[in-house]
Amino acid sequence: MKKVPVEISARHLHISKAHLEKLFGKGYQLKPLKELSQPGEFAASEKIDVIGPKGMLSIRIVGPVRKQTQIELALTDARILGVKPEFRISGDLKDTPGEVTLKGSDGNVKLDSGVIIAKRHLHISKTDAKKWKIKNGQKVSAKVAGPRSIIFLDIIARVGDFTTAIHLDTDEANAAGLLTCSLAELDV
């Protein structure tokens, strides 16, 4: 049986260097608060007020800086802000809606794209991918047992220098009744 950890991604944002400097000033560096499971990634101390057509949310930055600013929301969050993002894989930002303004201590950034709801995905190490014969981009399923058992279909495998884990957003975790990280049974 292929048991895989399930991690819950709360809403967060990745920020470009240019946007970070516009928000917090030239040469600004993110302050790492907590290491995340994916190598090199960290939750930053910085949270940003993100203002949409309908509402506002305070959203934490996940570092390090990336090429493009990307806001990852759950559908619940999108409704609060009043935006209509698409289900996308991280980094696939072409023609995604923006419609939000980021407020920093030194300035604001109005986005014109980059708001997504992350498609559920499996980060998988090259070793595990080889062992389980999973190819990059392949769709797999996973069962989460518990008080609200669910089988998540269409989980996109991303093979790379990753720690093997399924990433769900908060809506998906709540639907499965997961209060903290858990294990799922992978079906390839």
Place this chain on the structure above:
Amino acid sequence: MKKVPVEISARHLHISKAHLEKLFGKGYQLKPLKELSQPGEFAASEKIDVIGPKGMLSIRIVGPVRKQTQIELALTDARILGVKPEFRISGDLKDTPGEVTLKGSDGNVKLDSGVIIAKRHLHISKTDAKKWKIKNGQKVSAKVAGPRSIIFLDIIARVGDFTTAIHLDTDEANAAGLLTCSLAELDV
């Protein structure tokens, strides 16, 4: 193939006659706003401020009045209020937490039980239950296809004078990417 409608239950509350009168005054009658799919049930015009240890939500009453007051939340809502309800079938309120205060125009009600997260369930008419050989209390599964396909397991069948439909809460609907009501494929 057994296709069944999926309906999304947003947070709502059922109210007892005694509590209704405490909130709005003696002899008060709920004002029906919209008929719901289950025979006799309606969304009332009345919304109540429900105050928990951490936050507040405005929650609509679903009529008619019931024997016991019952608040049905999604896990997301429970976090906002700061309460820890259990997954229960509607009406199964023994030893459920209260921890909330309802604010009406005429008075307040402090609950000591009745806050639940509804277990996903299938309302099923006696005719359909007979046709599909589904017994009251039996667990069934259902697949929701779409951009975020999911198989919901452990759906509890409730056979009765119902319109046949699966009821999911907003977290579950969001996890499946359902923006409005939809169809699921039942697996018995």
